[in-house]
Every structure is written in structure tokens, then in C-alpha cells.
Amino acid sequence: MARADSERRSASVVGTAIQVVILFLLLGILAAVVMVLFVMRSVVSVPNQVGAGVAAQAGRALGDAEQALQSATDPNHPPLGLTPDTEFSALALWHVGEGLPGGTDYVLSVQSIKRRDGAESPDTGLYAVLHAELRQPRQTRILGQIVRTDSDPHDYAVYKGEVFRIGHVVYRVNWISQDESAVAAGAVRRPDAVTQSLKFEYD
Secondary structure: OHHHHHHHHHHHHHHHHHHHHHHHHHHHHHHHHHHHHHHHHHHHOOOHHHHHHHHHHHHHHHHHHHHHHHHHHOOOOOOOOOOOOOOEEEEEEEEOOOEEOOOOOEEEEEEEEEEOOOOOOHHHOEEEEEEEEEOOOEEEEEOOEEEEEEOOOEEEEEOOOOEEEEOOEEEEEEEEEOOOOEEEEEEEOOHHHOOOOEEEEEO
């Protein structure tokens, strides 16, 4: 009987010891999780500009390293990060008051060059007003008498980088100058490849 009691006490002690060990393990895991969360919070709380600056420096360093590696293995490689511009077959220059070519039913002209106050960038600070109207105004007659004439006028504010189509030619505005009272637009070499929305289009 005494031997049985001794065995029960031993088993109880061993069980308690195991529970204590498990408790310490759980406490250790909990402490580790709390520490990780604290570190993550500290990292997130770093000012955005510092993180952005570090990321930018790391990106530049990686780009320089890649450039150096390519230069060593392939001296004739194209530049990294080069964004091809739109290909033009011709560059047209129109001054205020001059007409744009093309257009079967409508005639278009440069009406004015205007400046936009509070623009976010130089490219959005100037725009050209292009005027379109029918070559032959529509006439409404009653008993043979003209009572109404409609040229269907439209004015479009066109900014640098916008595209429009006249006839079979798609133009992309290249620059706008208020000093020269002019706007320059390139005739896109491959109109079918243009995915940008057209400001307007006339056949």
C-alpha cells in the first residue's frame, strides 16, 4: 500500500514538472511574439521619407551594379531604364490663326494659347485651344429662305502629350509655347499602335 502511494506521488511530481516546463515554453513563445511585434512596430513608425530615401539609394545601388555588370559582359548593351518615346514621321508647327491640315467636313485651326493658373507642372501650365467647325455650314430653309445657319463649332483645350486624329493622321502634341504663340505636334508613325485615348477625331 505504501509502495502504491509512493508511485502515485512520483507520478504526480513528474506530471507537475512537465506542466511547469510546458508553461515556461509557452511563456517563452509569447515573449518572442511580443518582441517581434515590438520590432515591427518600431520599423513601421520610422518616418516615411527615411524609408523612401533608403529604398531609393538601394535601388540606385542595385541599378549601378547591374549597369556595371552589363558593361563588363556586353559593352554594346542598351541603357537601363530607357523608355522609348513615340515615333513621329513628321513634326508640324502651327501658329495662332493657322489651320491644321486634313479634315473632310471640318476645318480646324489654332485659336489661342492660354496659361492655366495653379498648374502642377509646366506641362499642364499651358494649353492650346483648337477650334473646329464645318467647312460648309448647315443651312435651314423655310420656303426657300435661309432661317438658320449652323457651323457646329467646337473648341478643344489640348495639352502637351495629348493625341488627336484628323483624317488618317494621329497627332501627339510635342510642345506648346505662349511666347511663340504656337503649338507643335508630331504625326505618329504607327497610328494603329496608339493606345492612348484621343482628345478628338475628325475624318
